[in-house]
Amino acid sequence: MRNNLFWGQAVKGRLAKPGVNPADIAASFVPRLKQELAGGALPFISLPFKAALERELPETMQKFGRGFKHLLLLGIGGSALGARALQKAFMPQQDWPAHTGPWLWIADNVDAACLNAWLDRLPAQETLVVVISKSGGTIETMAQYFLARTWLHKHLAAEWAKHVLLITDKTSGALREEAAAKNLASLPVPEQLGGRYSVLSAVGLVPAYFCGMDWKALLEGAADLSLPLADHPGNLAGHPAWRLALWAKSLMDADYSQLIFFSYIPAWACFGSWFCQLWSESLGKNGKGSMPLPAVGVTDQHSLLQMFLDGPKDKGCLFLECPDLPKGEKFGADSANPLPDKWAYLKGQHFGDLLTAEAIGTLGAMAARDIPLVRMGMGKTDERAAGSMIALLELATLFTGWQLDINPLDQPAVEYGKRLANARLGAPGYAEEKEALARYFAQPDEPQAF
Numbered sequence: 001m002r003n004n005l006f007w008g009q010a011v012k013g014r015l016a017k018p019g020v021n022p023a024d025i026a027a028s029f030v031p032r033l034k035q036e037l038a039g040g041a042l043p044f045i046s047l048p049f050k051a052a053l054e055r056e057l058p059e060t061m062q063k064f065g066r067g068f069k070h071l072l073l074l075g076i077g078g079s080a081l082g083a084r085a086l087q088k089a090f091m092p093q094q095d096w097p098a099h100t101g102p103w104l105w106i107a108d109n110v111d112a113a114c115l116n117a118w119l120d121r122l123p124a125q126e127t128l129v130v131v132i133s134k135s136g137g138t139i140e141t142m143a144q145y146f147l148a149r150t151w152l153h154k155h156l157a158a159e160w161a162k163h164v165l166l167i168t169d170k171t172s173g174a175l176r177e178e179a180a181a182k183n184l185a186s187l188p189v190p191e192q193l194g195g196r197y198s199v200l201s202a203v204g205l206v207p208a209y210f211c212g213m214d215w216k217a218l219l220e221g222a223a224d225l226s227l228p229l230a231d232h233p234g235n236l237a238g239h240p241a242w243r244l245a246l247w248a249k250s251l252m253d254a255d256y257s258q259l260i261f262f263s264y265i266p267a268w269a270c271f272g273s274w275f276c277q278l279w280s281e282s283l284g285k286n287g288k289g290s291m292p293l294p295a296v297g298v299t300d301q302h303s304l305l306q307m308f309l310d311g312p313k314d315k316g317c318l319f320l321e322c323p324d325l326p327k328g329e330k331f332g333a334d335s336a337n338p339l340p341d342k343w344a345y346l347k348g349q350h351f352g353d354l355l356t357a358e359a360i361g362t363l364g365a366m367a368a369r370d371i372p373l374v375r376m377g378m379g380k381t382d383e384r385a386a387g388s389m390i391a392l393l394e395l396a397t398l399f400t401g402w403q404l405d406i407n408p409l410d411q412p413a414v415e416y417g418k419r420l421a422n423a424r425l426g427a428p429g430y431a432e433e434k435e436a437l438a439r440y441f442a443q444p445d446e447p448q449a450f
């Protein structure tokens with residue numbers, strides 16, 4: 001079964017400016033696509049690293065042997081969100097009773113209580129620490145690494161280095177220097193592959209491998225979607241990622257400032273956070289972009305849906321669904337426990353029919369409120385299908401950014417916040433940032449008690 005995009009109601013009359021043919025818009029971007037592909041700037045489309053990764057990843061992981069029950073992942077942003085989405089989608093067992101491993105722990109915050117608790121309880125002998133940072137200079141990740149390194153030393157003495165894998169730029173950055181200086185195992189983040197576009201490199205696939213997922217199928221799914229375009233960039237106009245981008249841009253043109261990512265595949269809820277980072281960090285530039293909102297069905301029907309339906313008319317929706325989810329138990333099958341009369345209509349239906357019915361209910365309610373919506377119908381929820389969806393959303397984000405005339409591959413505003421934090425911690429340099437902080441603190445507060 002194939003994955004499909006279904007167009008529900010578009011922004012009426014706004015899919016393209018009057019007199020402008022969508023195919024002409026695509027044609028105007030084809031030269032850029034060709035040029036950036038040729039220059040290696042879009043490795044998440046052309047996947048030039050795929051063959052090497054398929055060889056090196058298992059080789060590297062096999063060297064660590066089978067003794068590891070725990071993987072402690074240190075990373076943040078694009079170095080962590082994809083791994084968590086995969087973990088929740090394809091190793092939900094970790095959250096179920098009686099799980100006996102493997103365990104993946106993702107430390108993507110500077111939460112002293114959490115890191116302490118993990119380091120106090122994890123058995124160092126059975127733990128592989130995987131540090132992921134493309135730049136190798138991210139303070140949150142490096143700070144966690146320094147603490148984890150001390151912890152490993154304490155428990156394993158000279159053996160500590162056998163418990164560390166670094167995933168970072170091939171040649172530059174502090175983490176790469178650390179790998180060389182201490183002879184630590186490492187895998188590269190491919191050249192020109194930014195954090196939020198990197199889940200299908202070693203960044204997301206090492207944890208996927210550790211958890212026993214079909215990591216190769218994830219890559220194959222991405223290849224299914226993106227390689228036909230890499231091979232024939234002239235076909236941009238017909239590519240689903242382009243069509244999705246065209247729709248997203250038409251929403252922004254019509255002042256829809258928010259985009260809901262509504263997953264009716266409950267186990268895929270964390271793809272919402274992954275997508276929101278991809279969309280926000282790629283498109284929030286020069287006053288442009290739209291605010292992504294993650295939501296999961298049916299949980300958020302009892303939380304966010306009221307606002308979606310009856311709040312400001314500024315939201316479009318990307319609606320993720322799959323008709324083939326497990327159905328679960330049948331109601332009323334046990335004659336010793338008949339359903340109360342009020343609920344008798346459920347007899348013979350499955351628990352999973354509730355999800356389907358509620359998804360239809362939400363679709364209908366959104367249609368009644370004229371909320372622009374695209375249904376993303378997954379034929380399956382296996383790794384290959386997820387790989388295709390990941391690639392679809394990455395490409396759609398890129399092409400939306402191109403139409404907005406911004407650079408979807410950088411994140412200058414975030415970088416500024418990082419520099420301010422470094423200045424605050426007393427890192428050398430950062431004179432301008434230190435002055436900016438001084439100005440900020442000079443502003444009077446208006447404290448209120450509550």
Ligand code: PA5
Binds near residue numbers: 076132135137138411
């Ligand atoms: O998408 C991005 O580029 C960012 O979110 C990064 O992934 C994040 O800032 C972490 O950077 P790094 O991988 O260099 O530590």
